[in-house]
Amino acid sequence: MKLDILAFGAHPDDVELGCAGTILKEISLGKTVGIIDLTRGELGTRGSAAIRDQEANAAAKILGVSVRENLEMRDGFFVNDEKHQLEIIKMIRKYQPEIVLCNAIDDRHIDHAKGSKLVSDACFLSGLMKIETTVAGEKQTAWRPKIVYHYIQWKNIEPDFVVDITGFTDKKIAAILAYSSQFYVANSNEPESPITSKNFLESLNYRSRDLGRLSGVEHAEGFTVERYLAVNSLGDLI
Secondary structure: OOOOEEEEEOOOOHHHHHHHHHHHHHHHOOOOEEEEEEEOOOOOOOOOHHHHHHHHHHHHHHHOOOEEEEEEEOOOOOOOOHHHHHHHHHHHHHHOOOEEEEOOOOOOOHHHHHHHHHHHHHHHHOOOOOOOOEEOOEEOOOOOOOEEEEEOOOOOOOOOEEEEOOOOHHHHHHHHHOOOOOOOOOOOOOOOOOOOOHHHHHHHHHHHHHHHHHHOOOOEEEEEEOOOOOOOOHHHHO
């Protein structure tokens, strides 16, 4: 199955938090989108890996993505080495995306920046013909995505561009809240973490509204780039 867009997240819910609005919009425009989670989020303060599996499947249905896979790397301890790069390369060659979305380049959680660099490096290496990978006994063909974009997570990184997600925020929040074990619940007896506060949940709305305010739309999601974006004419930027 060839996909237009492949979104990677270090943990289940990273993609939903960072770029669910963009995914929803692209799917509404006829694009095919898949999600690859690197870990099962087993070190999360609340819930368990099994619960996160169920939540990720529920969120995928809300988003309407074509496929979701989990590479079951070690939460907190995966590294950017040959073994892990090859696992990412297999996914890139399997789905042959034109665009890859991945974690923030710098963030509070150490896995986010690690995942960001791991996926970015693997996107380059995936285009090298002399790196051989095999899935189910079949040799894969080299494939390099045209572009890699990094979504924004905990830290307020200044975006290089934003996507207008007006009209998709309610469904984005629904996909996020599919992870009911992870976020704010009134009168919860579960341990607290930075993402379980009511303020964090509310910040999802005011961040998208603020990026929208700055760009002249109602809601927006921001991304950073690895190389300059090129447009055919100034009119493309209106």
